[in-house]
Amino acid sequence: MTQRAELATVLDRLTVDELITEYAGAVDDGDWTAYRRLFTAEGRADYRSAGGIEGDAAQVAGWLAESLALFDMRQHLIVNRRVRFGLLDHDTGDTARVRADYLNPMRFTSDGGPAAPDLVCGGRYDFGLLRTREGWRLSEVVVHEKWRRLPERSPADLRD
Template sequence: MTQRTEHSTVMDRLAIEDLVTGYAATVDDGDWPGYLALFSRDGRADYRSAGGIEGTVEEVAVWLAQVLRLFAIRQHLIVNRRITFDSRDGSPGDTATVQADYLNPMQLAGPDPDTAGPAAPNYTCGGRYHFTARRTPDGWRLTGVVVDEKWREVLTPDNA
């Protein structure tokens, strides 16, 4: 690899890291236009392992907006990111996969979330994301995300 190729690969990795971080931030903040902007036009998402749906990114964004209203606080922690680029003549190509573990503590919304003060999370789940990404004229974009939820814990007043 030449120094120019190595520099380009580092820049591509940073751009993909930004996509994954942007994914977490937009979901946690309920920024659905921002969420959609992270994906290619043909982007798809699959949340079935977490009890959700699979479909176009537009369909999934609508579903997420409805479901996540149940949670007053959301925080994705995405770690152990493994980025793999396709290879083109020995150099990184224009598509990549990312495998990343997640921990997602959330707080279920109460009857009046506007007056509720901060509280500890009472719903936590964890698992692994499988992202796919493609270089586009507008930069790297996600083409897909598959959630592989491995566990969840819901604390009630009885077991908190």
């Protein structure tokens, strides 16, 4: 690879990483307009392993908006990102795959005071990306939830 190609790959890697971070921020902030803008026109997301739906970005954004309204605190931590670019004749291509683990603590809507998360889940994301005229966009997001911890029940809850 030439230095120019290596620099292009580094720049693509940084841009792809930023897109994944923007994805987490859009979900955590409930910015569904920004969420939809991260996808290609045909982009799809699959949240079925986490009890959700599979569909185009607009459908999934609507489902997320409704489902996550229960939580006033959301924090998607997306870590251990493995980025692989498609190859065309030994040059960096216009596709990428990202596999990344996630940890997601959330707190149910409350009085607004600080409190520990009520629900914590973790798993892995598989992202498919495509370079478009507007830059890198998500063509596919698949959630593989591996575990979930729900609120612990107090002894008083068990008596009822």
